Structure formats: structure tokens, C-alpha cells
Amino acid sequence: DGGITQSPKYLFRKExxxxxxxxxxxxxxxAMYWYRQDPGQGLRLIYYSQxxxxxxxxxxxxxxxxxxEKKESFPLTVTSAQKNPTAFYLCASSIYEGVxxxxxxxxxxxxxxx
Amino acid sequence: xxxxxxxxxxxxxxxxxxxxxxxxxxxxxxxxxLFWYKQPSSGEMIFxxxxxxxxxxxxxxxxxxxxxxxARKSANLVISASQLGDSAMYFCAMREGRNxxxxxxxxxQVVVIP
Numbered sequence: 001d002g003g004i005t006q007s008p009k010y011l012f013r014k015e016x017x018x019x020x021x022x023x024x025x026x027x028x029x030x031a032m033y034w035y036r037q038d039p040g041q042g043l044r045l046i047y048y049s050q051x052x053x054x055x056x057x058x059x060x061x062x063x064x065x066x067x068x069e070k071k072e073s074f075p076l077t078v079t080s081a082q083k084n085p086t087a088f089y090l091c092a093s094s095i096y097e098g099v100x101x102x103x104x105x106x107x108x109x110x111x112x113x114x
Numbered sequence: 115x116x117x118x119x120x121x122x123x124x125x126x127x128x129x130x131x132x133x134x135x136x137x138x139x140x141x142x143x144x145x146x147x148l149f150w151y152k153q154p155s156s157g158e159m160i161f162x163x164x165x166x167x168x169x170x171x172x173x174x175x176x177x178x179x180x181x182x183x184x185a186r187k188s189a190n191l192v193i194s195a196s197q198l199g200d201s202a203m204y205f206c207a208m209r210e211g212r213n214x215x216x217x218x219x220x221x222x223q224v225v226v227i228p
Binding site for chain 2: 018031040041042043044045048050058088090092094095096097100101103104105106107108110
């Protein structure tokens with residue numbers, strides 16, 4: 001079955017620590033995205049990538065970093081510079097072109113501060 | 115300026131009744147797509163239905179239909195014959211032709227009661 005796998009499901013971060021969230025897809029999609037969701041809120045775009053070795057900042061990129069070395073993988077690092085990282089993080093992918101192409105989502109990672 | 119507006123408070127719906135969720139959008143791009151997603155309490159985002167700006171007919175997908183009023187810039191989701199499993203947050207999102215980013219609204223909470 002094709003889909004998007006996010007791991008871990010739950011993650012705890014200590015003060016001053018960087019943590020990396022994994023996102024893997026086997027849908028052969030070109031584009032991948034990372035979103036942050038705070039309680040009772042919609043999704044806000046952190047970073048997105050349209051092709052391998054290229055990515056763009058979204059609306060709330062400060063304190064986060066990404067890489068796209070392989071088409072299937074788009075890991076997100078939450079750095080110590082992100083002062084309020086507690087949130088639900090969702091990864092998505094889509095076919096690159098076409099306004100009619102939906103984004104498909106993973107099951108998410110819940111990040112909390114210890 | 116907010117691109118997607120969802121302002122309804124949480125809704126309680128009787129099982130087997132229909133429910134309409136409001137969504138208004140703002141864009142100057144003539145080519146755009148509108149999407150509705152369902153997010154149950156477990157957190158995953160499930161794609162429900164799509165409406166394109168050039169589509170002549172309202173989109174339907176099983177029990178989901180979209181009341182698309184282009185001149186009013188509204189794309190309301192109608193869920194017919196509500197089921198207990200429809201209890202979730204529902205998000206409206208828009209993808210504009212000039213890029214492949216999705217802008218999300220803040221969501222509508224629906225609780226179906228037996």
C-alpha cells in the first residue's frame with residue numbers, strides 16, 4: 001500500500017536539544033511539505049520541497065531545518081532555536097503540478113518539551 | 115489577509131441528518147482548487163473532496179458534496195446522512211494556480227450525536 005510514514009508518533013525534547021522528525025513516502029510524489037498544528041488551530045506551513053535537493057521556507061520556518069536528499073524522504077529538524085516547539089507536526093506529499101492535486105498526509109508526530 | 119475563512123462554532127448534529135460547513139476564500143488567481151479534509155481525534159488528515167475553479171458542476175463524493183458559489187467565493191461542504199464516525203474537525207483549503215502550496219482555514223468541529 002502506498003502512503004506516507006511519519007516517525008516517531010510521540011517525541012519529547014529537552015531544553016537546548018535538536019530533534020529530527022522522519023517522513024517517508026512511497027507514492028512517487030515530487031513535492032513534500034511539513035506543517036505545524038497547534039491545538040484548535042489550522043495547519044501552518046513550515047517548509048516545502050518541490051524536487052530533490054531543493055526546498056523553500058513556508059510561513060513559520062524559523063527554528064526549523066529540512067533536507068531533501070532523496071525523493072522519498074523529507075526529514076524535519078526542530079532546533080533549539082525554536083522556543084515553542086510543542087505541537088502536532090504533519091508531513092504531506094503531492095504531485096507537483098496541477099491545482100487539482102490533493103496533498104496526502106501522514107499520521108503525524110506529537111512533540112512535547114520535557 | 116486570510117485566504118480561507120471558517121468561522122462556525124462547534125456543531126452538534128443528529129445522526130442521519132445533513133450538516134453544512136461554511137468556507138469562504140479570497141484569491142485573485144482565476145485558477146485555483148478547493149479541498150476539504152477531515153481530521154478525526156487521532157490526528158490524521160483525510161482528503162474528502164475537491165472543487166476546481168473552472169468546474170461547471172458542484173463536486174460530489176459519496177455522502178460529501180460541495181456547494182460552490184464562485185461569485186460569493188464560498189465552497190461549503192455538505193455531509194448527508196451523518197454517521198457517528200463523521201465526528202471530527204473539518205478543514206477547508208485552497209491551492210492557487212501560481213504555486214502548489216495549500217492555505218488552510220482554522221477548521222469546523224462537528225460532533226454527531228445518536
